[in-house]
Amino acid sequence: xxxxxxxxxxxxxxxxxxDPARRLLEVLREDLDLTGTKYGCGESECGAxxxxxxxxxxxxxxxxxxxxxxxxxxxxxxxSLDGKLHPVQEAFLAxxxxxxxxxxxxxxxxxxxxxxxxxxxxxxxxxxxxxxxxCRCCGYPNIVxxxxxxxxxxxx
Amino acid sequence: MERDPLSNGLSLIEDExxxxxxxxxxGLKRRTFVQIVTTGLMIAAAPISALAQQRGGGQRGGGxxxxxxxxxxxxxxxxxxxxxxGKVEMGQGARAEFTQxxxxxxxxxxxxxxxxxxxxxxxxxxxxTAGSRSTPSTVPLIRQAAxxxxxxxxxxxxxxxxxxxxxxxxxxxxxxxxxxxxxLTFGELAQSEELPKxxxxxxxxxxxxxxxxxxxxxxxxxxxxxxxxxxxxAHRYASDIKxxxxxxxxxxxxxxxxxxxxxxxxxxxxxxxxVIVVRDGDFIGVCAPTTHLAQLALEAIAKTAKWESVPHxxxxxxxxxxxxxxxxxxxxxxxxxxxxxxxxxxxxxxHTAYIQHAPMETRVxxxxxxxxxxxxxxxxxxxxxxxxxxxxxFRLSEDKVRVIVPDTGGGFGGKHTGEAAIETARLAQAAxxxxxxxxxxxxxxxxxxxxxxxxxDAEASLDENGKLSSWYFININAGGSAVDAPxxxxxxxxxxxxxxPPLRHGSxxxxxxxxxxxxxxxxxxxxxxxxxxxPLEFRLAHLDSGRLRDVLEAAAKRFNWTERVKQKTxxxxxxxxxxxxxxxYVAACAEVEIDRERxxxxxxxxxxxxxxxxxxNPDNLRAQVEGCILMGLGPALREAMQFENGxxxxxxxxxxxxxxxxxxxxxxxxxxxRTDLDSVGGSETPIIAVAPAIxxxxxxxxxxxxxxxxxxxxxxxxx
Numbered sequence: 001x002x003x004x005x006x007x008x009x010x011x012x013x014x015x016x017x018x019d020p021a022r023r024l025l026e027v028l029r030e031d032l033d034l035t036g037t038k039y040g041c042g043e044s045e046c047g048a049x050x051x052x053x054x055x056x057x058x059x060x061x062x063x064x065x066x067x068x069x070x071x072x073x074x075x076x077x078x079x080s081l082d083g084k085l086h087p088v089q090e091a092f093l094a095x096x097x098x099x100x101x102x103x104x105x106x107x108x109x110x111x112x113x114x115x116x117x118x119x120x121x122x123x124x125x126x127x128x129x130x131x132x133x134x135c136r137c138c139g140y141p142n143i144v145x146x147x148x149x150x151x152x153x154x155x156x
Numbered sequence: 157m158e159r160d161p162l163s164n165g166l167s168l169i170e171d172e173x174x175x176x177x178x179x180x181x182x183g184l185k186r187r188t189f190v191q192i193v194t195t196g197l198m199i200a201a202a203p204i205s206a207l208a209q210q211r212g213g214g215q216r217g218g219g220x221x222x223x224x225x226x227x228x229x230x231x232x233x234x235x236x237x238x239x240x241x242g243k244v245e246m247g248q249g250a251r252a253e254f255t256q257x258x259x260x261x262x263x264x265x266x267x268x269x270x271x272x273x274x275x276x277x278x279x280x281x282x283x284x285t286a287g288s289r290s291t292p293s294t295v296p297l298i299r300q301a302a303x304x305x306x307x308x309x310x311x312x313x314x315x316x317x318x319x320x321x322x323x324x325x326x327x328x329x330x331x332x333x334x335x336x337x338x339x340l341t342f343g344e345l346a347q348s349e350e351l352p353k354x355x356x357x358x359x360x361x362x363x364x365x366x367x368x369x370x371x372x373x374x375x376x377x378x379x380x381x382x383x384x385x386x387x388x389x390a391h392r393y394a395s396d397i398k399x400x401x402x403x404x405x406x407x408x409x410x411x412x413x414x415x416x417x418x419x420x421x422x423x424x425x426x427x428x429x430x431v432i433v434v435r436d437g438d439f440i441g442v443c444a445p446t447t448h449l450a451q452l453a454l455e456a457i458a459k460t461a462k463w464e465s466v467p468h469x470x471x472x473x474x475x476x477x478x479x480x481x482x483x484x485x486x487x488x489x490x491x492x493x494x495x496x497x498x499x500x501x502x503x504x505x506x507h508t509a510y511i512q513h514a515p516m517e518t519r520v521x522x523x524x525x526x527x528x529x530x531x532x533x534x535x536x537x538x539x540x541x542x543x544x545x546x547x548x549x550f551r552l553s554e555d556k557v558r559v560i561v562p563d564t565g566g567g568f569g570g571k572h573t574g575e576a577a578i579e580t581a582r583l584a585q586a587a588x589x590x591x592x593x594x595x596x597x598x599x600x601x602x603x604x605x606x607x608x609x610x611x612x613d614a615e616a617s618l619d620e621n622g623k624l625s626s627w628y629f630i631n632i633n634a635g636g637s638a639v640d641a642p643x644x645x646x647x648x649x650x651x652x653x654x655x656x657p658p659l660r661h662g663s664x665x666x667x668x669x670x671x672x673x674x675x676x677x678x679x680x681x682x683x684x685x686x687x688x689x690x691p692l693e694f695r696l697a698h699l700d701s702g703r704l705r706d707v708l709e710a711a712a713k714r715f716n717w718t719e720r721v722k723q724k725t726x727x728x729x730x731x732x733x734x735x736x737x738x739x740x741y742v743a744a745c746a747e748v749e750i751d752r753e754r755x756x757x758x759x760x761x762x763x764x765x766x767x768x769x770x771x772x773n774p775d776n777l778r779a780q781v782e783g784c785i786l787m788g789l790g791p792a793l794r795e796a797m798q799f800e801n802g803x804x805x806x807x808x809x810x811x812x813x814x815x816x817x818x819x820x821x822x823x824x825x826x827x828x829x830r831t832d833l834d835s836v837g838g839s840e841t842p843i844i845a846v847a848p849a850i851x852x853x854x855x856x857x858x859x860x861x862x863x864x865x866x867x868x869x870x871x872x873x874x875x
Contacts, residue, residue, distance in 0.1 A: 019448060022448040029396075031446075035392060035395075035396035036390065038393075039518075040517075041809045043810065046516070079388075093383055093384060096383070096776075096779065098383060098386045099249075099783060100516065101563075101565070102515075102517045102566060105387075105389040130817050134814060134816065135516070137516075138783045138785075138786035139779060139782070139783055140816075
């Protein structure tokens with residue numbers, strides 16, 4: 001059953017030998033100790049498990065490990081470089097866009113992917129694209145500020 | 157079935173918190189065989205006499221401090237200052253607030269303070285983190301201890317230099333004799349013999365606290381100290397804890413509430429490599445090196461399980477069900493004379509549905525047994541309560557149980573009981589290895605606790621002047637928080653009565669005050685309408701001067717209520733509501749749009765005024781107020797647990813629709829800073845006004861009075 005799967009993880013080549021049916025979320029958290037990616041619902045409804053696969057935001061709770069063979073994966077741990085935060089992370093910090101913080105890594109990666117594809121999104125595009133990310137503390141106002149902050153920086 | 161048999165009816169209310177633990181009595185009355193399949197080892201626990209049933213939960217948070225300073229404030233020989241408290245951080249901002257409290261009194265920068273929360277081996281028991289108690293109870297305790305430490309440091313330095321303490325300036329960890337410029341640091345004093353001795357004394361309660369007008373750190377928007385770890389993913393929640401050799405657990409759940417296991421075949425799971433199957437009566441769980449394998453093993457078992465179900469009421473019948481089961485019957489309205497003499501009288505019944513907290517981080521625990529001692533990492537609002545529950549369940553003394561609570565992924569009053577921790581510890585004990593167990597979202601939506609549904613009867617009479625002459629208000633099932641009307645109501649009878657709930661209850665942000673305030677504030681609007689009065693004027697006419705009146709007037713003014721209600725725009729409406737709970741005061745004005753085609757109520761603007769005494773951290777308070785309003789939109793408009801035949805019908809975020817980005821109305825928040833008053837907690841009460849304000853706005857827009865939360869437009873709308 002086990003297979004050897006190769007992929008790029010946060011810029012480094014990675015090899016995992018395991019059941020390829022396992023969810024990407026689980027392998028990241030349990031085998032690779034990258035726990036910044038969170039379980040929130042297990043059915044792609046909340047966005048807490050969002051990672052980038054070849055630059056696109058993907059719900060890792062419903063993606064099998066086998067489906068990412070040969071691809072480039074970025075998790076929240078791989079977003080900052082040499083201790084320097086990504087501008088989207090800086091924006092979340094600056095706007096205090098967190099309460100319990102559990103949804104935040106997924107939010108940040110969802111936004112990174114949006115801004116990479118569309119550096120100048122409209123407010124409506126931001127809201128509809130981010131609508132699949134849930135925050136149960138309902139800290140949406142500060143998160144929206146952070147999104148606008150990050151989008152304004154991306155425009156520069 | 158009258159009641160979920162998982163609950164023993166031992167619903168505890170402490171400090172008005174609902175603590176309804178799942179009873180565990182394994183190993184108490186019968187022989188217990190825990191089978192560890194892979195090793196073939198059998199553990200037989202001898203039966204012991206049943207333990208006396210003890211109350212669960214923690215102690216009331218607060219009260220006079222009897223502990224020494226060193227229990228709360230530690231000054232290291234390196235000069236680092238550590239604050240210790242048994243409260244937890246779950247997003248409400250307690251960590252920053254505690255940091256501010258200590259920094260203020262010790263004249264330190266916030267960066268010089270480290271706060272250790274909720275490790276039961278290290279911190280004092282500060283009870284539950286609930287009921288908005290951290291601000292009014294724990295902050296003063298920390299300030300007292302910090303002020304006492306400050307005085308002890310000053311006294312020591314004064315003795316060394318043979319000067320008066322008042323001649324010494326204290327700043328950022330350095331004491332300076334201003335006349336001679338001699339200096340000492342906290343670290344240097346901590347190395348002396350006297351300071352440790354002084355810090356073993358009970359914290360004197362008379363050490364002078366910094367007056368609000370002199371605050372330099374409190375009263376400012378200090379950031380959460382570990383914020384950076386939240387945006388980098390570095391913070392380890394309980395679900396992120398990994399221990400050497402740790403396995404992943406899963407528990408076999410009944411298919412419906414109260415279902416009894418008739419038969420099951422464990423063999424298919426036992427045959428799976430690396431899988432450990434644990435059975436103890438109806439408790440069946442599996443452990444495996446990966447969650448995937450544990451899930452496969454669980455499914456193999458579940459396929460073979462035969463269950464006998466029991467009747468359970470459906471959510472569509474729940475209001476009748478609760479009313480029929482009120483212990484002693486629903487009290488009658490005894491104000492017959494006032495009703496008979498009334499110019500207007502009104503009677504209405506309101507309902508609020510069962511809802512769930514649904515924190516982003518579901519119930520989780522990591523349990524590890526070592527040398528007879530149990531350590532559990534978990535997400536909870538009740539660390540010492542969990543410790544007691546675990547100690548009772550495993551017949552240990554409390555010093556053999558350590559509960560560690562990393563900053564938690566949301567609570568909202570829903571994490572008071574330790575069932576997930578106990579399940580995990582059972583698996584870990586049987587497996588002989590550390591185990592991590594994380595409930596799925598479906599488990600959380602089914603087996604966690606629920607905010608009680610409520611049936612509320614209201615009846616009132618108005619005299620010839622349009623003033624209330626009698627008031628009768630009964631809450632069935634949800635509780636008594638804010639059941640008393642804050643208005644001058646004439647004769648009154650405000651009561652909450654118990655029923656026999658079909659679901660396990662848990663606290664929630666602001667508890668029953670949301671239900672009581674919804675019914676009362678909608679009813680006040682109905683009465684205003686009957687009296688032919690403006691809803692604002694009608695309320696003010698029944699309110700004495702004071703804090704509630706202040707927030708109501710502030711919200712109305714900022715919303716421009718008097719002018720706005722004159723606007724008549726089709727499918728637009730305005731409503732307001734106010735209330736008080738836990739010592740703070742809130743008023744909201746809402747503007748809604750009615751989408752008749754799609755039967756939707758769309759809040760466009762919420763203007764809210766809120767007052768909770770002297771504000772400690774304005775940015776954090778604003779975030780809490782905004783979060784409360786938006787969280788409150790869920791149960792106001794959509795959220796309701798649907799159950800039938802003992803099964804939840806909407807146990808997922810796809811079906812149970814919580815608020816989202818696109819629900820965000822324009823928010824206009826006004827925080828009234830009463831620096832002349834003590835600070836109270838602000839993470840709950842701001843939730844109680846939004847639902848009735850919206851309901852009242854719907855009436856203003858359409859003439860349709862909605863009396864149930866969630867508010868839903870009727871099939872047939874008047875044109």
